[in-house]
Amino acid sequence: MTDATRPRRIPSQTRSIERVRRIHAAALALIEEGGFDAATTTAIAERAQVSVATLYQFFANREAILEALIGGQIEILDRRMAEDMAAVRVDSVAAAVEVFLDTHNAHYLEHPQFVVLYYRSRYRSRGVNVDVQAHMDRMVDIIETVLVGGGLLPHSTDRRVLHVALELCDRIFEMAYRSNPTGDDAIINEGKIALTRYLEAHR
Template sequence: MLDACAELLDEGGYEALSTTRVAERAGVAIGSVYQFFPDKRALSQALTRRNVELFVARVGRRFITDDFDGWWAAVDAIIDEYVELHRTVPGFRSLHFGDILDLDAVDAVADSGTVIMGRLRALLFEEFGLVDSEEVDRAILVAMEAGDAVLKLAFRHDPSGTPEILAEARGLVHGYLSRQLRPGAG
């Protein structure tokens, strides 16, 4: 059912999504859909949860297996995984982590995300000698939100992502973090 939901979201967006259409696409009775998902919002939340889990798992694997030369490489790994999922996973580009879903509903995923953010923060602290602070947390949050917005823009009209806008997203995140996290800034 979630695969059918993802396909329909890619085809027509959230407004065109319905539980009836998901049941038809999945080849199941509408009662089966309602057994697990009371409405299209619940379907979208479950799909978003699955996408967040996939993203966190892939970034987590990269953080375990890759040896980053510095925080730039760690940031690039996160961006690369996000871009790859947009390109290859049905429904990923239609649902963004903060759009339809309140991420407080995915506490287990948020905990995994916190582990990844902790690793990224540790790399930032090591690279710049920063101390843990609200300013550093805010800088990372702003960089993530701004990067997400520009990455969405890159995929708005090009399913592969407009290369120039993808480069701008990367430059935006790198530039912002460089300015905010320079020695003495945290």
């Protein structure tokens, strides 16, 4: 999140917290119903039953609202990924890839608005890009812990290999959800094969 889109005012009173919650919920509902472009500040304010002036008390612009939403979703996904990867003992690269992609897919299915936010706003907002890059770095840390720390890849493995693997994962899901709101399982399964083969080539 950049300074330009950082929340103007941090809500502390119950009424203010509720207004911000309604603004977030309104933005998510509009995105789910009409896509990214449907979530204008005017439409968000109307759906949240607040004035546009009230909305601007908390957020500098629409991008600030969307950045707050995607930042919250990324935090949830990061925690979930760390927990799932730590809870499952994997004994092969293929098994690690399976857990990694399945956890991502489960989150996308449970939070369909996140897919729109993640894959549309990241190309329009510098602040979102900053948050996404931090998220990608954390994902690489998790992959490194599981694959390198678990002895599935050598300790000499260049982190760039893991970054490439994560970018491939990102593109696989973008392709799978591009025209299918519940994802294309065939594409995801093909992606698992591609990622597994790529990583196994570096053993």
